[in-house]
Amino acid sequence: MMARTISHLRANIRFKGDSFLPPLQNPLSSSRFSPHATLLASLLHSISFSNNGDRPQSRYQKVTNLDHAFNLFDEMTQRRPLPSVVHFAQLLNAVAKMKHFSSCLDLFKQMCLIGAPVNEYCISIAIKCCCQMSRTNDGFALLASCFRRAVVPNVFIFNTLLDGLVVENRIAEAERLFKKLIKQKICEPNAVTYSTMIKGLCKFGNNDIAIGLLRLMDERGCKPNTVVYNTIIDSLCKAKMIEDAFKLFNEMVFAKSIQPDVITYTSLIHGLCNLCRWDEVSKLLKEMVEDVRISPDIQTFNILVDAFCKEGRVDEAEAVIDIIVERGEVPNIVTYNSLIDGCCLRGEMTKARSLFDSLTSKGLVPNVVTYNSLLNGYCKSLKIEEAMHLFHEITRKGLKPCIVTYSTMLQGLFRVGRCGAARKFFDEMRAQGLIPNECTYGIILDGLCNNHQVEEALSLFHLVGDSKLNSNIVVYTILIEGASKCGKLDIARDLFQDLTLKGLQPNVRTYTVMVSGLCGEGLLKEAKHLFRKMDESGCPPNSVTYNVLLQGYLKKQNYDDVEMLLQEMDGRRYSLDASTLSMLIDEIAAGSVDRSMLKLIGKLVPKEMMDTTAVPR
DNA sequence: GTAGGGTTAG
Numbered sequence: 001m002m003a004r005t006i007s008h009l010r011a012n013i014r015f016k017g018d019s020f021l022p023p024l025q026n027p028l029s030s031s032r033f034s035p036h037a038t039l040l041a042s043l044l045h046s047i048s049f050s051n052n053g054d055r056p057q058s059r060y061q062k063v064t065n066l067d068h069a070f071n072l073f074d075e076m077t078q079r080r081p082l083p084s085v086v087h088f089a090q091l092l093n094a095v096a097k098m099k100h101f102s103s104c105l106d107l108f109k110q111m112c113l114i115g116a117p118v119n120e121y122c123i124s125i126a127i128k129c130c131c132q133m134s135r136t137n138d139g140f141a142l143l144a145s146c147f148r149r150a151v152v153p154n155v156f157i158f159n160t161l162l163d164g165l166v167v168e169n170r171i172a173e174a175e176r177l178f179k180k181l182i183k184q185k186i187c188e189p190n191a192v193t194y195s196t197m198i199k200g201l202c203k204f205g206n207n208d209i210a211i212g213l214l215r216l217m218d219e220r221g222c223k224p225n226t227v228v229y230n231t232i233i234d235s236l237c238k239a240k241m242i243e244d245a246f247k248l249f250n251e252m253v254f255a256k257s258i259q260p261d262v263i264t265y266t267s268l269i270h271g272l273c274n275l276c277r278w279d280e281v282s283k284l285l286k287e288m289v290e291d292v293r294i295s296p297d298i299q300t301f302n303i304l305v306d307a308f309c310k311e312g313r314v315d316e317a318e319a320v321i322d323i324i325v326e327r328g329e330v331p332n333i334v335t336y337n338s339l340i341d342g343c344c345l346r347g348e349m350t351k352a353r354s355l356f357d358s359l360t361s362k363g364l365v366p367n368v369v370t371y372n373s374l375l376n377g378y379c380k381s382l383k384i385e386e387a388m389h390l391f392h393e394i395t396r397k398g399l400k401p402c403i404v405t406y407s408t409m410l411q412g413l414f415r416v417g418r419c420g421a422a423r424k425f426f427d428e429m430r431a432q433g434l435i436p437n438e439c440t441y442g443i444i445l446d447g448l449c450n451n452h453q454v455e456e457a458l459s460l461f462h463l464v465g466d467s468k469l470n471s472n473i474v475v476y477t478i479l480i481e482g483a484s485k486c487g488k489l490d491i492a493r494d495l496f497q498d499l500t501l502k503g504l505q506p507n508v509r510t511y512t513v514m515v516s517g518l519c520g521e522g523l524l525k526e527a528k529h530l531f532r533k534m535d536e537s538g539c540p541p542n543s544v545t546y547n548v549l550l551q552g553y554l555k556k557q558n559y560d561d562v563e564m565l566l567q568e569m570d571g572r573r574y575s576l577d578a579s580t581l582s583m584l585i586d587e588i589a590a591g592s593v594d595r596s597m598l599k600l601i602g603k604l605v606p607k608e609m610m611d612t613t614a615v616p617r
Numbered sequence: 618g619t620a621g622g623g624t625t626a627g
Contacts, residue, residue, distance in 0.1 A: 233623095334625050372626040
């Protein structure tokens with residue numbers, strides 16, 4: 001199925017070739033084209049890639065580095081009369097585009113000081129800089145300065161501020177601002193205002209309200225566009241609500257006649273990849289390549305590279321990279337980060353390392369994500385010294401370790417039992433001003449439990465108290481597993497009961513861990529009771545749960561329910577894992593389990609195990 | 618001359 005994806009991409013190359021190029025021939029030996037014709041062809045080619053009819057840039061827009069910008073600014077401020085406000089705005093914008101937000105603000109302040117003309121364009125750029133630096137409050141202060149300068153803030157300014165609030169996760173304030181604009185008729189929201197607000201709603205999982213806002217904008221006479229639809233479609237895809245995403249996609253294309261673009265398709269392909277629905281991925285890719293307007297780009301390809309890597313198909317990911325190159329596109333650091341991560345996932349550290357070392361020769365600079373993947377690979381292969389060495393390289397290369405970097409190191413250190421070193425890393429992380437998140441917290445609790453420090457884990461858990469960190473089902477599952485593995489089943493039970501009180505829904509893993517704990521203490525009746533509760537609670541047991549319960553029965557030499565469980569597994573198309581299978585075979589050999597069950601057991605052996613395990617027939 | 622959407626890591 002994945003191979004089909006590749007063949008569609010290859011077909012695309014041929015498709016493009018067939019449509020636009022003459023039959024293949026050696027251009028040097030060709031008599032069909034005169035040198036002029038070739039020149040003309042290359043000119044035509046360059047025209048199609050240039051900025052379709054854009055005006056030439058002014059010297060203020062062309063600045064390429066900060067020194068140049070400051071020199072030009074100094075020169076401008078000395079001229080009399082002062083240059084026009086348009087030129088100042090162009091320079092400010094060029095500096096902002098280079099992401100030198102703080103310098104851009106300095107220039108803006110200097111303009112104000114020397115009495116240079118400042119209008120809504122300049123203020124809008126300055127506000128954008130504040131927001132990009134997560135200083136939206138400073139942006140609002142600049143809004144106040146609009147009123148002092150008798151500049152009427154326009155929809156660009158409000159949209160930028162709204163986006164700043166969304167970026168800072170200040171969703172309630174964003175909603176208040178949005179409503180205020182409408183109610184007080186301060187400024188009529190346009191499609192950008194709506195799409196920004198919709199993005200904020202989606203960010204917090206309010207897809208339904210986002211769709212409501214999409215309807216509202218239509219009613220208020222603001223026509224939804226591709227960006228608005230893309231924002232919601234992407235959010236639905238990320239929430240694995242792919243059917244709803246396609247519903248919206250169909251509405252957009254067929255009912256509203258809004259053209260989808262490469263971003264629409266990329267979001268849908270990403271959503272399908274996450275659900276391993278490869279056939280549909282191929283279908284969409286085919287649709288994309290057949291429509292010349294929406295040909296896949298580097299981000300689309302990167303999603304495919306990443307999907308192949310996550311499936312462990314590094315070879316096919318490399319084939320996609322070949323296609324990227326054949327199409328004349330350039331693989332970037334994201335492409336290689338996925339590939340390196342894929343190698344690490346398979347424990348192929350030599351290959352991961354050599355890919356990492358080859359980045360420079362490709363003109364690519366490793367970023368903190370590159371390092372995190374490699375660190376994770378070393379930690380998972382228990383090569384902690386190599387991980388430590390790499391960790392120190394991060395700062396030497398002028399990069400900053402982030403919360404993921406530290407979490408990865410903590411996990412690695414706990415895994416090799418170096419709890420003291422883990423503690424030091426944790427303190428260093430805090431000293432760097434990094435706040436542990438749910439994942440870091442889970443890693444620490446898990447690490448403590450696995451290093452016989454369940455008491456420590458529990459006291460940390462109680463110390464943290466009622467918070468977002470402790471309202472997480474993963475955290476509970478870790479503690480329940482830790483407590484029951486250490487024979488503290490009472491604590492595990494209490495934690496499990498807490499879930500209902502907190503309104504948290506146990507997942508399959510939580511149930512399985514609890515069933516396993518009960519089995520470990522020989523409490524088969526209670527384990528079976530909980531097991532039966534799973535279906536009722538809408539969380540049916542999976543293959544692992546069945547294997548855990550079966551092992552519990554076999555260990556206790558309780559064979560009454562074994563056949564029934566095996567039959568249920570068959571009905572649900574589940575399979576036996578290697579250790580349950582080996583226990584069953586031992587029991588049959590010993591005569592405790594009836595040989596008549598062999599046929600059923602044979603059906604429950606996964607195909608890939610058939611080659612390696614001899615199952616008596 | 619100013620604003621909004623898609624990719625990688627624990």
